[in-house]
Amino acid sequence: MYKLLICEDESLERNALNLLIQRHYRNIHLVGYATTGFEAIKLAHQHLPDIILMDIDMPQCNGLDAQKKICRFLPNVNTVIITAYNDFTYAQQAIKCGVIDFLLKPIAPNDLYNCLDKILKSIQKTDSASAVPPEYTDYIQKILDYIDYHFLDDLNLSDLASKFNLNEKYLSRYFKQKMGTSFTEYIIKLRIERSKNMLEYSDAPIYEIAADLNFNDASYFTKVFQKKEGVSPSQYRKNVGKSQPSRL
Template identity: 45%
Template sequence: MCKLMIVDDEPLERQALRIILKRRFLNLCILEDAKNGVEAIRLATRFKPDIILMDIQLPGKNGMSVQKKIIQFLPNVKTIIITALEDFNCAQTALKYGVLDYLLKPARTSDIEIAVDKAIKSINQVSLLDSISSKPATSSKKAINSILNYIHANYNQPLTLNEIATYTHLNPQYLSRYFKETVGMTFTMYLTNLRIETAKKLLINSDKSITQIALEVGYSDPSYFSKVFDKHVKSSPYKFKMRHYNRDDIMSGKK
């Protein structure tokens, strides 16, 4: 699981980023926030984040100074700058210090998600390639964790085994056998289970329509989603939602 740290002196900005990240990335550990440059360096030293979302205009040390310091002890950290400062020279300096992306406030949610997704993919790819060339026992664990992280970050897309094979630079047939031997089920079964379990949580805990939920968990056809859900849960999505809705009413004393 990748660790991410938010660095911004504005509480509302930090809160908004947390909401965006928690909603989009299920397999992401969001660390304690930093409110200024000094805190950012201290927390980065302590928690060693894989990804940093950071404003440039910070109290005390500016973001570029912080990045320059952090890459001395975390050379592979993926930093994404989110700032209101539209400055070409600053953007050039950011690239010099290994910044992955430079987003201008107010950044669109989709741009933030794309940048973080790119960071996660980059981290997982390096981790997978490193692990395959290491000792067999360690390799197996690290490699499958990287693959699972990729699936959890992209399960709501039309994900295929061939796409993961391309991402990992592995032969699809070999990957298929390796996945089943390591996880205990096929890639298709794992992906379906992940989508259905996520859909169950959304049906219970949200007011979203079944069509919306189908799209959010990776099914472009709501009818096909309902068919798959019924096969695995032995209930239609609507009946499942109503059953839990009625149970909640009984528990709360409603009629």
């Protein structure tokens, strides 16, 4: 799962970016929103994101200055500048700050997807070249990577075993031994974690979130969520809202 930070002071832009990403990418986790340049630096230091979407016109500290400071402790971060200005001068400055791409407002969904697709391919290529894990670790990691990308589909243990040419019962034991939990519980955990992210960073209704996460219906989603988190999805959203400053 790749971590992404959105740095944008306009609430409509933030929410639009979040919804586009959540619905299109299953291997990207939104770690938070920054509404000022200083907050962008703070959250980048706290979460160490793989990708940053950085508005150039940020209060307190503009996007390029924030990027310069972030690069000091996160030199390999993949930062994309969001700007309303198609200005070559900005492009020159941004390249010097380690920015790898630009998105012009208003952002077209396909432009965002093409940009993120390139970044993900680059990260995955780098990870593959630098990581040489032991055979068994590599095998479980391949399984986990596949699950991370498909956990919102109707993925079951039989399909997973077939994909990796394994006996279903063997895979069940192997997975529980390596992960300390069953395959089914692991899938539910991933979906609940994604739902918490959507409850916190979007205004989507509960039934829509349940559908996006491939739960049978909203009532079942609520039951599972409450069992795992101790509160209902709507109460979780209220609690998170009270603990954070206004995003408007």
